[in-house]
Amino acid sequence: MKLNRFFIVTVATITMAAASCNKSNEPTTSGNSTSDDGNTTTTTATDVLSGVSSAGDVATFKIAINRSALDESVTVDAADEDYIENATFDRTVYVTFSSTGAATVTGDDNATATVTGNRVTVNNTTTEVVRYVLSGTTTDGCFKLYSERKQAIELNGAHITNPTGAAINNQSKKRTFIVATDGSENTLTDGTSYTDVVDTEDMKACLFSEGQLVFSGKGTLAIDANCKAGLRSDDYVRFMPGCNIYVDASSGNAIRGNDAVIVTGGVINAEVSGTADKGISTDGYVQVDGGRTTVITTGGYELDEEDNDYTACAGVKADGEIVINDGEVLLSSSGTGGKGLNCDGTITVNGGTIRIITTGQKKESGSYSVSPKGIKADGDITFNGGKTIVRASGGEGSEGIESKGVITINGGVVESYCYDDAINSAGDLTIAGGTVYAHGSNNDGIDANKNLYFTGGVTIAEGAGGAECGIDAAEGYTCFINGGTVIACGGNMQEVSSSSKQASVTCSASNGLKLGLVSDTQAILHYVTPSSGSASALMISSPALKSGSTYTLRSGATATGGTTFYNLTTGCTIGSGSQSVDVTAAIAVSGSMGGGGFGPGGGGQRPW
Numbered sequence: 001m002k003l004n005r006f007f008i009v010t011v012a013t014i015t016m017a018a019a020s021c022n023k024s025n026e027p028t029t030s031g032n033s034t035s036d037d038g039n040t041t042t043t044t045a046t047d048v049l050s051g052v053s054s055a056g057d058v059a060t061f062k063i064a065i066n067r068s069a070l071d072e073s074v075t076v077d078a079a080d081e082d083y084i085e086n087a088t089f090d091r092t093v094y095v096t097f098s099s100t101g102a103a104t105v106t107g108d109d110n111a112t113a114t115v116t117g118n119r120v121t122v123n124n125t126t127t128e129v130v131r132y133v134l135s136g137t138t139t140d141g142c143f144k145l146y147s148e149r150k151q152a153i154e155l156n157g158a159h160i161t162n163p164t165g166a167a168i169n170n171q172s173k174k175r176t177f178i179v180a181t182d183g184s185e186n187t188l189t190d191g192t193s194y195t196d197v198v199d200t201e202d203m204k205a206c207l208f209s210e211g212q213l214v215f216s217g218k219g220t221l222a223i224d225a226n227c228k229a230g231l232r233s234d235d236y237v238r239f240m241p242g243c244n245i246y247v248d249a250s251s252g253n254a255i256r257g258n259d260a261v262i263v264t265g266g267v268i269n270a271e272v273s274g275t276a277d278k279g280i281s282t283d284g285y286v287q288v289d290g291g292r293t294t295v296i297t298t299g300g301y302e303l304d305e306e307d308n309d310y311t312a313c314a315g316v317k318a319d320g321e322i323v324i325n326d327g328e329v330l331l332s333s334s335g336t337g338g339k340g341l342n343c344d345g346t347i348t349v350n351g352g353t354i355r356i357i358t359t360g361q362k363k364e365s366g367s368y369s370v371s372p373k374g375i376k377a378d379g380d381i382t383f384n385g386g387k388t389i390v391r392a393s394g395g396e397g398s399e400g401i402e403s404k405g406v407i408t409i410n411g412g413v414v415e416s417y418c419y420d421d422a423i424n425s426a427g428d429l430t431i432a433g434g435t436v437y438a439h440g441s442n443n444d445g446i447d448a449n450k451n452l453y454f455t456g457g458v459t460i461a462e463g464a465g466g467a468e469c470g471i472d473a474a475e476g477y478t479c480f481i482n483g484g485t486v487i488a489c490g491g492n493m494q495e496v497s498s499s500s501k502q503a504s505v506t507c508s509a510s511n512g513l514k515l516g517l518v519s520d521t522q523a524i525l526h527y528v529t530p531s532s533g534s535a536s537a538l539m540i541s542s543p544a545l546k547s548g549s550t551y552t553l554r555s556g557a558t559a560t561g562g563t564t565f566y567n568l569t570t571g572c573t574i575g576s577g578s579q580s581v582d583v584t585a586a587i588a589v590s591g592s593m594g595g596g597g598f599g600p601g602g603g604g605q606r607p608w
Contacts, residue, residue: 047571048458048485049563052435056566058389058417063332063357065246065269065294067220072241072265072290082214082238084152084177090128095120095143097136097160117141124149134158142196144169152177155186155221162189165196170209173235178207180219180243189224205232205256213257215266216240225249230270232256241265241290250274253281254295263327265290272297276304278317279331285320288352290327297333301363301370310363310370312337315356321345321379324386326352336360337370340390346379346405349412351386362397371397374416380405381425383434385412392418399424400438409434409457421447422461431484433457437566439530440464444472445490452479452494454486454541460568462530463490470494470539486541487527487568493537498588504541505583507553516557516574519544523574524551526559528567545585554580
């Protein structure tokens with residue numbers, strides 16, 4: 001936000017009424033041609049948006065639980081012990097639960113199992129690596145395991161409810177494979193309180209393990225967690241391609257891995273309704289390499305006495321780092337202060353698709369506060385690829401992407417539509433590549449609390465009216481435009497350093513205005529200003545602009561053909577429009593432009 005600036009630039013003023021952009025798939029030609037309405041049109045030589053999706057649904061997309069399977073192939077890494085295909089088992093033990101009598105155990109030649117009703121406890125003190133196959137139904141049972149060896153727990157039509165504790169309690173510190181037999185449906189349910197507890201042991205989830213948990217198989221597993229977490233490992237949790245897990249957690253985190261949560265593939269769905277609980281949580285790192293992960297949180301906030309501040313729900317929370325390389329991550333949080341991705345360390349997006357919605361409001365009381373954020377990191381945030389779409393609509397404090405460090409966008413597509421700042425960094429913010437759309441309906445589009453750098457890519461940044469900006473570097477810091485295409489629209493205009501290497505043009509424009517920027521023989525781009533708010537200050541920077549050269553802005557012009565990303569179209573023909581004005585490109589941009597465009601008889605400038 002800029003509060004004290006002075007109007008010291010000469011601008012063109014355009015206030016034509018809004019009209020929609022007419023796009024088609026007609027081929028473009030170089031030079032001048034005549035459109036259907038008889039207006040002269042001009043054609044671009046290049047299309048900087050070629051290959052970019054123009055769906056433009058950041059303000060309207062939805063997120064819902066989707067338990068349908070993915071068509072995933074499994075490529076086994078022979079050096080990776082988490083692939084069950086690399087494991088060899090010495091014995092298979094079958095445990096069949098009963099709804100009318102006691103559970104039965106077969107294949108247990110070493111007599112490791114103890115059965116009390118439908119409560120089965122196994123103590124494997126042998127050297128054998130065992131596969132335990134669980135099936136049948138019980139409303140008062142559980143499976144508990146002690147072992148010094150790795151093992152597999154295969155669920156083959158198992159429906160286990162334990163009203164006094166965990167459905168599966170694995171006290172082994174070794175790797176445990178959880179396999180849902182292909183085509184099977186399985187359910188685990190815990191009680192609303194845990195009374196079946198051994199003082200010297202942990203029992204922290206409906207499905208709990210002291211050691212690593214690795215999920216695979218092409219059946220389904222549904223976990224109904226009523227007291228603590230849905231599934232938890234005091235080591236790490238990993239999901240392999242083909243698995244299909246659903247967790248409904250009403251009083252704890254859905255998925256918790258103390259050291260890490262790794263999504264190699266599979267379908268993971270989680271619904272979390274407890275206060276300040278998380279969908280996926282770890283003290284270490286989260287890594288997503290494939291699959292489809294959907295988390296919906298609805299719980300409220302609470303006071304964290306350790307941090308002496310409020311804490312709220314999050315779709316994914318990591319103390320270490322979050323790395324997304326591929327796959328889909330779909331997160332929705334509706335509670336006060338709720339977040340999508342939340343990390344105490346760094347967040348890196350290398351690929352995949354991320355969609356996040358937060359609708360909760362900010363809570364502030366005395367020195368305590370919690371605000372909703374789509375993506376929030378105490379460390380740096382880096383986008384190298386993929387597609388990231390964020391919407392945060394809960395009012396003041398609802399920011400799309402916030403870093404307490406620096407933000408760097410090297411590639412990919414980043415779209416953020418928010419009430420507050422769409423993209424905000426406490427440190428420097430650099431856009432070196434990719435395609436970025438940032439819309440802040442009541443604050444800045446892009447806000448750096450230090451320097452702001454543009455060196456490549458395509459950026460559309462739309463801020464609110466008044467003192468807000470499309471792009472905003474902090475007072476005492478500087479904005480540098482050295483490359484890329486930059487559209488910045490808002491009530492105020494950010495100063496651009498004379499040390500920049502790329503020229504810009506500026507104008508004053510009303511809401512919903514169609515604008516075409518052309519040179520003598522070549523169209524550069526077409527842009528439609530936001531339909532609401534104050535679009536009074538508009539800056540356009542492009543590699544096609546040369547400092548000191550004069551260009552023409554056409555008001556009311558339509559675009560035909562080309563490629564569109566939100567309201568920016570390139571590679572198109574541009575109609576002559578209703579009126580036009582010449583503007584001169586310059587390296588340095590300085591000043592403030594609030595107050596909107598000038599109407600007839602106002603401002604001392606020529607009315608449009």
